[in-house]
Amino acid sequence: MLVAETFVGRLDDESVAERVERGDPLRIEVDETERRRSRFRTTAEDGTDLGVVVARELRDGDVLSTGDRLVVVSLEAVDAMVLDFGGVADPDRAAVTAALELGHAVGNRHWDLAVEGERAYLPLADTRDRMESTVDPHLPDGATVGYEAVPPTLFDERGVDGGHSHGQGDGDHSHGHGDGGHDHGHGDHSHDHGEDGHDHGDHGVRALDPKSGGDDAGGEES
Structure with missing residues (x-):
């Protein structure tokens, strides 16, 4: 060998x-x-x-x-839930509030969370329905939920390799959030979002710098 x-x-x-x-x-x-x-x-x-x-x-x-x-x-790529806050009408207040509440909820579950621009990524650590039921109460109007295959290094402490790219969505649904109640399911659908309580927990959120690269270490060739 x-x-x-x-x-x-x-x-x-x-x-x-x-x-x-x-x-x-x-x-x-x-x-x-x-x-x-x-x-x-x-x-x-x-x-x-x-x-x-x-x-x-x-x-x-x-x-x-x-x-x-x-x-x-x-x-090998990993499947991730993608939360897109690009459609939030009031990014200054709503996005900050959502980020704090989402951080507490995710931290309570000990899920990794990476934030890049207006998007947040969570590797699938449970069934999609259960993960959605956890994050949905903390998403503001205009936020959407989807799924992508992403590099596992996205969730490393030191961020991602320079010029990284994300895999295409696997054809699964994405949905938005409004002011009413909502249902969960799979397929092409949308659902609304209402206010709800949230859990608190400590968890690190990885803000990604697209220009950061990995460290070279180990037994190097001389």
Whole structure:
């Protein structure tokens, strides 16, 4: 079994990208659990049995080496709920109030929450109906709920890789919020939002800087 334990660099480094292009690299897709492990065993796209030993969390575009072959890492996307506040009529007051209430509700559930511009992202940690029933009471009129596949690094403390992109929605519904009561369900529909009480809890909210990048660490190639 080959073992990749040397960190070469990242694909956004031109010299590293050239080495990958010239060679015959192995390519692996790593899930959310594996990327946080210091060592794991996986199978490359071509069926090669591969061990990975690293000193840091893997990130999309990392390039490792077995000594004889380069290994290109890609991260498996995660499904996320997307809360879009772009349609809120009074962003100054309503959005701030909603953010505080939502932070308390999400913190009570110990869910990750990443905020980027007018959108908030929560990785699916429960059924969609249950997550919607938790966040809906705290969404102001004009906010919408949808779903996307996103990079797992979106929820890292240090933010996202520069120039990251989000996956397309998976064809599921999105819905808005008004001043009345609301129902939950799946399919193409909309529902309104009314005032409700909220729970309180402590939870960190990750505000994302699109220009921030990941840290390179681990066994680097000299």
